[in-house]
Amino acid sequence: MNSILGISAFYHDSAAALIQDGKIIAAAQEERFSRKKHDARYPRNAVEYVLKEGNIKLNDLDQIVFFEKPFLKFERLLETYLAFAPRGFKSFSMSMPIWLREKLFQKKFLFDKLKSHDHNFNNIDKIKFSEHHFSHAASAFFPSPFEEAVVLTLDGVGEWATTTVAIGRGNELKMIREIFFPHSLGLLYSAFTYYTGFKVNSGEYKVMGLAPYGRPKYKDLIIDKILDLKQDGTFKLNMDYFNYATGLTMTNKKFSDLFGQPVRDPKKDKLTQFHMDIAASIQSVTEEIVIKITKSLSKEFKIKNLCLAGGVALNCVANGKILKEKIFENVWIQPAAGDAGGSLGAALGYWYKELKKPRNLLIDQMKGSYLGPKFENDEISILLKSLKANYKKLSYEELINVTAKNLANNKTVGWFQGRMEFGPRALGGRSILADPRSEKMQKELNLKIKFRESFRPFAPSVLREDLSTWFDLNYDSPYMLLVADVKKEKQIKMSESDQRLFGIDKLNVKRSTVPAITHVDYSARIQTVHKDTNPRYYDLINEFKKITDCPVLVNTSFNVRGEPIVCSVEDAFNCFMGTNLDILVIEDFVLLKSEQDPSLLKDYRNKFELD
Amino acid sequence: MFSFIKEFLVFLKERKKFILWPIITVLALCGILIILSEGSVVAPFIYSIF
Numbered sequence A: 001m002n003s004i005l006g007i008s009a010f011y012h013d014s015a016a017a018l019i020q021d022g023k024i025i026a027a028a029q030e031e032r033f034s035r036k037k038h039d040a041r042y043p044r045n046a047v048e049y050v051l052k053e054g055n056i057k058l059n060d061l062d063q064i065v066f067f068e069k070p071f072l073k074f075e076r077l078l079e080t081y082l083a084f085a086p087r088g089f090k091s092f093s094m095s096m097p098i099w100l101r102e103k104l105f106q107k108k109f110l111f112d113k114l115k116s117h118d119h120n121f122n123n124i125d126k127i128k129f130s131e132h133h134f135s136h137a138a139s140a141f142f143p144s145p146f147e148e149a150v151v152l153t154l155d156g157v158g159e160w161a162t163t164t165v166a167i168g169r170g171n172e173l174k175m176i177r178e179i180f181f182p183h184s185l186g187l188l189y190s191a192f193t194y195y196t197g198f199k200v201n202s203g204e205y206k207v208m209g210l211a212p213y214g215r216p217k218y219k220d221l222i223i224d225k226i227l228d229l230k231q232d233g234t235f236k237l238n239m240d241y242f243n244y245a246t247g248l249t250m251t252n253k254k255f256s257d258l259f260g261q262p263v264r265d266p267k268k269d270k271l272t273q274f275h276m277d278i279a280a281s282i283q284s285v286t287e288e289i290v291i292k293i294t295k296s297l298s299k300e301f302k303i304k305n306l307c308l309a310g311g312v313a314l315n316c317v318a319n320g321k322i323l324k325e326k327i328f329e330n331v332w333i334q335p336a337a338g339d340a341g342g343s344l345g346a347a348l349g350y351w352y353k354e355l356k357k358p359r360n361l362l363i364d365q366m367k368g369s370y371l372g373p374k375f376e377n378d379e380i381s382i383l384l385k386s387l388k389a390n391y392k393k394l395s396y397e398e399l400i401n402v403t404a405k406n407l408a409n410n411k412t413v414g415w416f417q418g419r420m421e422f423g424p425r426a427l428g429g430r431s432i433l434a435d436p437r438s439e440k441m442q443k444e445l446n447l448k449i450k451f452r453e454s455f456r457p458f459a460p461s462v463l464r465e466d467l468s469t470w471f472d473l474n475y476d477s478p479y480m481l482l483v484a485d486v487k488k489e490k491q492i493k494m495s496e497s498d499q500r501l502f503g504i505d506k507l508n509v510k511r512s513t514v515p516a517i518t519h520v521d522y523s524a525r526i527q528t529v530h531k532d533t534n535p536r537y538y539d540l541i542n543e544f545k546k547i548t549d550c551p552v553l554v555n556t557s558f559n560v561r562g563e564p565i566v567c568s569v570e571d572a573f574n575c576f577m578g579t580n581l582d583i584l585v586i587e588d589f590v591l592l593k594s595e596q597d598p599s600l601l602k603d604y605r606n607k608f609e610l611d
Numbered sequence B: 001m002f003s004f005i006k007e008f009l010v011f012l013k014e015r016k017k018f019i020l021w022p023i024i025t026v027l028a029l030c031g032i033l034i035i036l037s038e039g040s041v042v043a044p045f046i047y048s049i050f
Helices: A044-053 A072-085 A091-103 A103-115 A132-141 A187-195 A204-213 A217-224 A253-259 A274-300 A316-324 A339-352 A377-386 A397-408 A441-449 A464-470 A504-507 A535-548 A569-578 B001-016 B017-039 B043-049
Strands: A001-009 A015-019 A025-029 A063-065 A128-129 A147-155 A163-169 A173-179 A228-229 A235-237 A305-309 A330-333 A411-415 A430-434 A459-463 A482-485 A523-529 A551-555 A583-584 A590-591
Touching: A001 A339, A015 A044, A015 A339, A025 A044, A044 A091, A044 A274, A063 A103, A063 A339, A072 A091, A072 A583, A072 B001, A072 B017, A091 A103, A091 A204, A091 B017, A103 A128, A103 A204, A103 A235, A103 B001, A132 A147, A132 A163, A132 A173, A132 A305, A132 A339, A147 A274, A163 A187, A163 A274, A173 A339, A173 A523, A187 A204, A187 A235, A187 A253, A187 A274, A204 A274, A204 A316, A217 A253, A217 A590, A228 B001, A274 A316, A316 A330, A316 A482, A316 A523, A377 A590, A397 A411, A397 A535, A397 A583, A397 A590, A411 A569, A430 A441, A441 A551, A459 A464, A459 A535, A464 A523, A523 A535, A535 A551, B001 B017
Parallel strands: A001 A063, A063 A128, A147 A305, A305 A330, A411 A583, A459 A523
Antiparallel strands: A001 A015, A015 A025, A147 A163, A163 A173, A228 A235, A411 A430, A430 A551, A459 A551, A482 A523, A583 A590
16 A cells, blocks of 8 residues: 655744555644644644554655745745845845755655654655645546646745646646736736735635625726736736835735725724725735636637636636636636645645556545544543533434424534535534524624624525525535525515615625625625435534525534634634634534533634734 | 756856856855855854955
């Protein structure tokens, strides 16, 4: 048996993945174990976990593949500093010592770290390096159900490439087009994330969520002044407006002057209609670029399948538009589209490209993205006892029935079942669930449970067979990466006075029969639930449907703002006791908040750094 | 260390970015100074040079 470990680390979202004979065995992000959001350190815990899941020692692995090439990255840094010199000297003098001391010697550094898992490991030549965007492309194509596909990766930056096009056929994946740094769609989006006062590399979701509250007033200005956008979607950025190539911020004064306001300071400046309009504008520009690129690729290659990966592929609004415009017949998006998924792509890329193994099984290989740790009932019982929790064990039918009834009575449920998800989305393994029919639920979940901004939307999980009755979509979306509108019949038309409302005031208007998951523009980020990948979650929604006639649940990640999604039983119990969640369901065990010892309640609101 | 130098030289040869060679040479010298100045017996001499 051949075993390959893939590792991504040292930038953001470090992760490890294990494949054996080409099959995905396990994958997990380090942040889930270390409890530090977007943890970029060497993924010691994640490596330890995937080895345990594969029942293999590190020394018995055949290859260990790192997801990018440090020498190439170093070359890009040097050339960039040279091109912009003498600007950027401060950044140069800060980054070079780290490179000369550590990053250039990544192979040795990795070797030493790997040795700490297994002292018998002594073959440094087992460590290989893949290219950043090849890793992304491999993570998008090889686990997809397609024999042939156009593979588009859209990212911040790897070594040199920021956007790539590859053609995948069978076990071959050939890179054919690249856009190089500093011209990057991901970094353009991140620049606006920074400008609107959110954290780069984590606040991009907030910009996407904020966009529907605004109007794309600045779209033309962006396209005229800071973007040279060609008809085929290729683009160049006007670097006069940016500072990220050599500086310590994303944008500069010229950028702020262009839009007429300084960068928002999240500590003292409130979000205003201006920021919502800026968010709407950059979202609209992003969609236009993505649509133009995909249209030109579809026309040029006449291939009916598209695979997507890279951080920008998590922009589910843009993904939804690709599907809506029917540019490709089929679209498959890697659920861990960000850098964490690079670990999986690095391993799969080595298996198919270097070892030239055949690719026969043309089905979705991601197992619903449930690739993380799982806990057995015996273990959970011991852990809950040690945490002094008050709990009951129920039969399968009772568990589904009790949980569905409580959801229908407006209770909020922490749902901890099976293996943890790989990637940023909670998909019914580590989720907070609620009734989408409730008008107050969005505000309540945001402010009392997630402790986050009230404007942020929630996503629905819907039974696959009921999808097109409730949403304007008839396509599998198991990884919550497609946005579509709530069906017209379920929408509630806004009155004239409602339509005159601006920004966050729109939030108070009941927009559909499932208001908690309907965004202000009637859109929803949909997860379709399938019996074959998550039968327990499927049965729960089905039971909820029997009680309420609604096959939809609110599904948000099981965490609070700034906290990584819960991984262990202890994390789940802590989050349950630190928030206003009513019920916690861990495998066959049910815990009611009202039955817990009040002395175990925690102050959780300020425990995690804001993201 | 030798395998690193060998791999890096192969990389430079393959990429043919001759424009980078002067800056890499200077950085390599700085790198040696960084390594030598960390707890080495020659550290006091390096400090006196600068």
